[in-house]
Amino acid sequence: MASEQKAVFDLIGRRYDESFVERDDQLAEGAWLIEQLDRPARVLDLGVGSGLPTAxxxxxxxxxxxxxxxxxxxxxxxxxxxxxxxxxxxxxxxxSDLGEFDAAVAFFSLIMLPKADIPPLLSGVRELLRGPRLLQVSMVLGDFDRFPISFLGVPTEASAYPPDELRQVVTDAGFEITELREVAAEAEPNRIEVQIYLRARAL
Structure with missing residues (x-):
């Protein structure tokens, strides 16, 4: 699975950024995180992609x-x-060998994993957090595991949670949910999707 997902984004490349019509909510999440962190601060960006907009x-x-x-x-x-x-x-x-972080973010990257891999990943991230120990996750609303999709014309697989299930997965990994909201956004031209933005703090 890992090599297949790597190939997907190698093919998509720069079109990933060009595809997004609305990123206001992700930018708002980044702005919120910036306000929470004293400097110096260190953040882990899981699935950093093209670096835009969050990194x-x-x-x-x-x-x-x-x-x-x-x-x-x-x-x-x-x-x-x-x-x-x-x-x-x-x-x-x-x-491995990443050190400690004040916060970790995973904006639309956990989507690319099988559901079985997400809880242990979140538990591992929790162990790396220090200080404010913040976590931000964004997903697409749904209820499927490794479901075949086409993203920008490239076949791939995706996973998604209903809000209550995502809340439980993150809680079970050792976090306290501080906010969870759903927003409708134009993810690709003429395609609206419901996105989930979650904020949490490691216990």
Whole structure:
């Protein structure tokens, strides 16, 4: 599965950013996180992708960002579009040798994992957190596991949770949910989807 998802984003490349019509809510989440963190601060960006908008937003605010991604093509974009971050070419499930973080974010990246892999990943992330120990996750509303989809014309698989199930998964991983909201957004031209934004704090 990992190599297949890597190939998907190698193919998509720059079109990933060009596809997004609305990113106001993700930008708002980044702004909220910036306000919560005293400097110096260190944030783990799981599935950093092209670095836009979150890695760049955090770096521009003086925050140290470590971003992981399987796609070398996306990491090249991140280096160019969000310079100053530390970008690691690896599966986001590999948390070894990363050090500690004040916060971790996973914006629309957990979607690409089988549901069985998400709880242990979140539990592992919890062990890396210090200080405010914040977590932000965004997903697409749904109820499916490794469901075949087409994203920007490239076949892939995706997973999604109903809000209550996502809340339970994150809680079971050792976090307290502080906010969960649903928003409708134009994810691709002429395609509206409901997105879930979750904020949590490690216990």
């Amino acid at each position: 760049k937003q955090l770096i521009d605010a003086g925050i140290d960002v470590v971003g992981t991604d399987e796609s070398a093509v996306m990491l090249e974009l991140a280096q160019a579009q969000a310079p100053g971050g530390s970008y690691l070419h690896r599966d986001m499930r590999d948390l």
